[in-house]
Amino acid sequence: MGAVETTALTGLEPRSFWAHFEALTRIPRPSRQEEPVIEHVRAWAAEHGFELHQDAGRNLVLRVPATSGRESAPTVSLQGHLDMVCERDPSSPNDPAEGRIVLVRDGDWLKADGTTLGADDGVAIAAMMALAEDESLPHGPLELLMTVAEEVGLEGANAFDGSLVEGRILVNLDSEEDGKLTVGCAGSTDTWIRIEAPREAPGAGAATLAVTVSGGLGGHSGMNIEYGRSNAVKVLGRALREAHATVPFRLVSLDGGKSRNAIPRDATAVVSVGADREAELRAAIETAAATIRDAFSKTDAGVDVTVDSAETAAEPWTEAATTTLLDAVALVPTGPLALSPDFDDLVETSTSLGEAITESDRLTLHSLSRSSNDAALPEVIGALDAAARLAGGELEVKYNYGGWRPNLQSPALATLRASYERLFGEEPIVTAVHAGLETAVIGDKVPGLDMISFGPQIEAPHSPDERVSIPTVERFWRLLVAFVDELSKPVKEA
Template identity: 80%
Template sequence: MATETSALTGLEPRAFWAHFEALTRIARPSRGEEPAIEHVRRWADERGLGVRQDEGRNVVIDVPATPGREDAPTVTLQGHLDIVCERDPASPNDPAEGRIALVRDGDWLTADGTTLGADDGVAIAAMMALVEDESLAHGPLALLMTVAEEVGLEGANALDPSLVTGSILLNLDSEEDGKLTVGCAGSTDTWIRIDAPREPAVEGAVPLVVTVRGGQGGHSGMGIGLGRSNAVKVLGRALREASGTVRFGLVSFQGGKSRNAIPRDAVAICSVASDDEQAFRAAVSASAEAIRDAFAKTDPGVSIAVDTADAPAAPWSAEATARLLDAIALVPTGPLALSPDFDDLVETSTSLGEALTEGDRLTLHSLSRSSNDSALPEVISTLDAVARLAGGELEVKVNYGGWRPDMDSPTLAAARATFERLFGDPPVVTAVHAGLETAVIGSKVHGLDMLSFGPQIEFPHSPDERVSIPTVERFWRLLVALVDELSRPG
């Protein structure tokens, strides 16, 4: 186990935080989790615990019951090994290389310039700490650690259902203290691909780079209703508005790094006639002022800058430039419908997460979500219409359906009673506008009684990610007590 650092000194439970810190030193990007897999396998081997792994690289560690609890039902504790590896460009740290520098800010733990990895390091650390504590009573446990959750729940989709042998599953990937989650949104990825002709730059054209940065970003599901700026949409708007007064050719357009994170940065290179350079700069500046005002309350740090670029490749034609900017403008982003079942919960949304230029092609990658499976076809139809109008094509990948709540769940009843006994107040029972692996696992292993909970994690999928230290202790107490309750005889 890692040596406790100053950021973690005195924090309880100590074993949990030691395991959490150890994970910050291990590279675990989506699809690159092998160092993390080796870490947990080695830990299991040292304790004589059985390890099973499927072809999708998901890992199950089998933990025998404590004395007297052998006949209890097997409880599967589940979380994912991978994390979103976002970083500020100037940061020397990089989660993708196992460099996360912990920073304690009062009651919060965050990281210096990168994502923290609390999503979902808290699950892995909690499982390991619980098993190590011989004073904690529990029935048979299965620690299910999945991979590639952050890129469309790939690990869960590839899960061999024979790995799950119990009838109860506790997912430890929720991010709201005091809430028991019983449902989640399904999701679909789409790619609009537009091929457009280029033409030689006008003689004496000036290459200019337009950069959007400073937005807060965040989770494109949980944070979609917060009014944050989307850097891809902001850049598209600024350029499209500028094109109304100044003719220019778009050379490239790039933005976003993670499909399920709201883009914080985007950059475009434009070819502008030298006589029009000042007018172009003025037009972008005017648009930037209006955009800053639009996000003055919800994302005040967003900024747009114009600088001279190196000599670029030939720009798209004027017609193609207009068509590409129209497509970016038409792609919807944000909440589309609210849940009729839970107050203030988004039911359906879509987020333009990535823009990529490759040769003559612009690709726009969106992630659409809904807890109402019947609502997503309309969203996909809209995106298909955008692709057709822009002369492009749409690729659709349906990831998983929604997880429908079961309010009569015995595990939910046990969790409610345990929560109230521990904390004196009843928990909030809710659903989330994000993907949880329970949706996929439940579709593969029929009859599973499932529940999800966790500590308070804010701004996941961004360098502002932070976890509330006091709620980690509450999460730990609930997990320990619920595992005990679910294994009590009679």
């Protein structure tokens, strides 16, 4: 790779890592559309003579020979995903989905101008590439496992051909908390409540309004679910339902959220109301908005509800249908539901309403439910099914993967802990995460894998506020280099 060019990265170490990371910011890599970044990796592998395999799910496995003297060491698989969540502020000219990420350095943090940064999981891909091409860093045989479509239900990992993995140690580089070694994660299930409801022509002279929720922090629906942040779809549903109780109106559409695993930051509904009651409805929505702002004053103070005039060619749902749809949004649970009995302050079970979609006469409510306790999810799915049936709708369920159960006796964990303590003079925190890691799926496909996950400090992933801590990237890199060195040392050096 050439030298780092972006001013925001000038002087940062390790230079090779940041050069690869910068290159990734210029490549469109939304989930299910990873071909440009796959070709980028292909060209890099060919340049360095690394053997490359691609399975039917489009996942890549690259084989990197051991450095001199380490040929007999066990093969280690380094793993991360190629895709990223492509979120942007509506006013931003930048767009990750088109390869336009502008890097901004803010003290010890690196972020993007108005978009997601892609540190999740560009960090893993950049680290693999930088390590593999540096012949001065000792390691045994390496496998670089780069998956696709991680952000849409671990689709790449679910389609992965486990026979491509030769190693029995898997190092996932998709964790987001410095100083923590991850040994477990939550499983997840997607659900879709679909409600078909009748429409009819609006009353003569009816006014059409757009009610919009914006300004929320959003974030990862697993890692950030315990922070009490607003969910724009739920906030919108609440404001409308409370206003509807005093000023009847008819719903035309309700849409919000852009990603199944991101807490929705924006949502908009179009409503039809008698012209003689427009001012009254605006006032009722503002009354509800004031209560909502107060509810989130400490956890998400920026959330707001606004009303503007709108135009629409669509007929509104009937009065009865409007009541049913707003009740359904209210019934869908969102937030933490249980805490882990194994780790302090860790959410065990949660659910998040990630998307609301209006299509013709149908409203779809798409939720992502998570738990590290597989036996807890049926109760959550039961509540969603009850909400669908009460609204006269149907529930579709897609089981994604089970949880990754911790193994605190893992030899890889023992080696990583020792490397961490030697480097940083302190003990790491061993924990699990309330999010999906591909280890859960890959571990099922390759029985007997000894798995571990770690990474630098990444905050607000899946939102335009995403940022990565620059000093912790260097710590992450030093730990990775030391870990693969230690794993490959001949016995006489141990």
